[in-house]
Structure formats: C-alpha cells, structure tokens
Amino acid sequence: xxxxWLLVCHxxxxxxxxxxxxxxxxxxxxxxFIERIHYFISFGAYDYLRRLIGVVFGSKxxxxxxxxxxxxxxxxxxxxxxxxxxxxxxxxxxIVNTTFNYIPGYYLSGIxxxxxxxxxxxxxxxxxxxxxxxxxTVNAENVSQYLSSYxxxxxxxxxxxxxxxxxxxxxxxxxxxxxxxxxxxFDHHCGWMNNCIGERNTRYFMAFLLWHFLLCVYGTVxxxxxxxxxxxxxxxxxxxxVYYGIEDSFRSLAPHVVQxxxxxxxxxxxxxxxxAIVSLLLAGFFGYHANLCLTNTTTNEVWF
Numbered sequence: 330x331x332x333x334w335l336l337v338c339h340x341x342x343x344x345x346x347x348x349x350x351x352x353x354x355x356x357x358x359x360x361x362f363i364e365r366i367h368y369f370i371s372f373g374a375y376d377y378l379r380r381l382i383g384v385v386f387g388s389k390x391x392x393x394x395x396x397x398x399x400x401x402x403x404x405x406x407x408x409x410x411x412x413x414x415x416x417x418x419x420x421x422x423x424i425v426n427t428t429f430n431y432i433p434g435y436y437l438s439g440i441x442x443x444x445x446x447x448x449x450x451x452x453x454x455x456x457x458x459x460x461x462x463x464x465x466t467v468n469a470e471n472v473s474q475y476l477s478s479y480x481x482x483x484x485x486x487x488x489x490x491x492x493x494x495x496x497x498x499x500x501x502x503x504x505x506x507x508x509x510x511x512x513x514x515f516d517h518h519c520g521w522m523n524n525c526i527g528e529r530n531t532r533y534f535m536a537f538l539l540w541h542f543l544l545c546v547y548g549t550v551x552x553x554x555x556x557x558x559x560x561x562x563x564x565x566x567x568x569x570x571v572y573y574g575i576e577d578s579f580r581s582l583a584p585h586v587v588q589x590x591x592x593x594x595x596x597x598x599x600x601x602x603x604x605a606i607v608s609l610l611l612a613g614f615f616g617y618h619a620n621l622c623l624t625n626t627t628t629n630e631v632w633f
Contacts, residue, residue, distance in 0.1 A: 343606055346370070405507060409520045410460060414453075420600065421449050424548065427596045428555050435558030441551060448544050455537040456522070464527035465513035467494070467502055475499040475513045503629055516618075516627040535622065538615040545608035552601050556594055565589060 345366065352358055353367035375398075382390040400406055424445070433439040467475050479500040481488050486500035493504050494511050503515035505525050514528035526534045560566060569575045569585055576582075591598060621627060 343602070347606060347610065403507060405523055407523055410523050413456065413521055417449060417452065420548075420603070421445070423596065423600060424552070427594075427600070428552055431555045431559060434555055435561045436554040437551060437558065445548070445551070448547060452537075452540055452544050455533060455540055459519075459526075459530055459533040459537050460522045460524050462524075462530040462533055464515075464525040465529040467496065467499060467511040467513050469496055472496050472499065475502065479513065501627070501630070514627060515629050516621070517629060531622070535615070535618060538611055538618065542608055542611035542615055545604040545611060549601050549604045549608065552597050552604075556590060556597060559594070560586065 345363075349363050349366040349370065353364045358364050379391065379394055382394050386393075401408060429442060432441055465475075476497060476499050479486075479502065481500050489498050490496065491498045491504050491511050493509070496511070498504075498511060499513060501514045502511050504511045505515065505518050507518050508525055512525045512527035514531075516526040516531060516534075518525050519534070522534070524530070565586065566577075566582060569582060570577045573585075575585060618628075621631070
C-alpha cells in the first residue's frame with residue numbers, strides 16, 4: 330500500500346509543479362496558490378537560500394553563491410547538457426533493466442529492443458547537432474550578408490551598431506550576453522543546449538523537440554503494451570473473475586487490475602508517468618515554437 334500512495338503523491342506533486350510552470354500566468358490562476366508556487370520555485374526558493382547562506386556564512390558565503398549563480402546562469406557551461414544526458418541515459422537504463430525481460434511479449438515483438446536504442450541514439454544526435462551547430466553568429470566577415478538578408482524596416486528595427494561586437498546589428502539579431510556574440514534571427518539562449526537558437530540551428534532545435542516528444546510517447550505506449558501483455562500472459566482477468574468472483578466489467582475490474590499493476594510493476598508505472606508528463610511538456614514547447622515559425626516570429630520578438 331505504501332508504494333501505491335507514493336505513486337499517487339508523486340503524480341500529484343508532478344502535476345502541481347507542471348501546472349504552476351505552464352499555467353501560472355493564466356487569468357484563472359492569478360492570485361492563487363498556483364501563482365505563488367510558480368514564484369517560489371522560480372525566485373523565492375533561491376532568494377531564501379541566498380539569505381540563509383548570508384546569515385550563516387556572512388559575506389563570503391553570499392559572494393560564493395553569487396559566483397555559482399554567475400557561472401550557472403550568465404556564462405556558457407555544460408551543466409544542463411550533462412543533466413540531459415544523465416536523464417535520458419538513466420531512463421533508458423531503467424527501461425532496459427525492468428522491461429526488456431518481457432520483450433518480446435504478447436503485444437510487442439523483439440524488434441523493439443533495437444528500435445528503442447535507435448530512437449534514443451537519434452535523439453542524442455539531434456541534441457548534439459543543436460548544441461554544437463552555429464546558430465548564425467554575426468561577425469565582421471559575414472555581417473554584410475546578414476544585413477542584406479534582414480534589412481532594417483526603420484519602424485521596429487533601426488540601423489544601429491552592437492556596442493560589444495562593434496559591428497552593424499542586422500534586423501532581428503541580438504547580442505547574447507552569455508555567448509558574447511551577435512546571433513542572426515535570435516530566438517533565445519537555450520541552457521539545455523549550452524547554445525543560442527538562431528537562424529542556422531532552429532531546424533535542429535525543432536527536430537529535437539519533435540523527436541523527443543515522439544520518443545516519450547513511444548516509451549509510454551511500449552511500456553503500456555508490455556504491461557497489457559503481462560495481464561494476458563498471467564491471465565489476471567481470468568483469475569479475478571473466475572477465482573475471486575469479481576464481475577466481468579471495466580468498472581469492477583479496473584481497481585483490482587490497477588492495484589495489481591502498482592504492486593507488481595511500480596517502476597514501470599513510474600517510468601510511464603514520467604515520460605507521459607515530459608511528452609506533454611515537449612508537445613507544448615514544440616507547438617509554441619511551431620507557431621512562431623509559421624508566423625515568422627521569434628521568442629525574442631514576442632517577449633522582449
């Protein structure tokens with residue numbers, strides 16, 4: 330029973346955090362605990378931590394945490410890249426160790442042992458392409474090319490010079506303070522990629538989002554089919570109806586089947602919930618950026 334309650338709490342907390350991140354600015358959540366949770370996660374928790382360290386360790390502690398903040402948030406660093414690789418590696422490792430024993434199964438053929446590895450490999454390849462490709466860096470050698478591609482409209486984009494790079498600033502470009510160079514058709518700086526997203530690597534970024542959305546859906550559905558196969562192989566429905574006298578209807582069987590799954594395959598259920606939630610997040614991000622591409626706008630132009 331403890332495992333079931335752990336899974337329920339995990340699901341509720343995850344749903345609450347995701348809702349606070351994605352929906353806190355909706356009018357319906359203004360002034361509610363959802364907005365306050367978003368503020369606490371985004372700003373409040375760090376502010377309290379910084380104050381606590383200042384009280385305990387004095388100015389040296391405050392200077393140390395500000396140095397960490399500067400490195401993590403204001404300079405290029407591979408921290409989030411390493412976290413991404415750890416997440417995708419650990420998830421695949423747990424899937425292999427908990428689920429591959431049942432492949433091939435009643436609904437899945439053995440080919441999925443190999444297609445899953447291929448799918449993860451393609452995801453990592455797209456991650457590397459997005460991370461290490463040129464986002465469209467503007468420099469003295471190519472600035473004239475970008476000026477002709479992105480002319481000034483003298484309404485929103487006026488002719489001016491980048492105060493840092495000391496070169497003309499093409500329309501729709503921006504100087505990234507983290508990467509310390511100007512980027513053509515700048516969208517945003519992505520910490521997960523440790524790179525800017527701009528004119529030349531937006532296609533890789535979009536492919537990354539779409540592929541990882543499909544990868545999470547594939548993983549969720551595959552595990553669901555494995556568990557459905559276990560129900561068939563072990564004749565759980567037959568045992569419940571014949572030996573325990575439970576009515577052969579969805580409403581009567583569902584609670585008992587769910588309880589059996591949670592007790593016997595809790596790790597697989599956790600993986601399914603995790604990938605399902607991540608797939609929803611990725612679908613939202615992909616839909617947002619797809620709309621930007623279709624309307625020929627960028628995140629920088631929409632928000633800043």
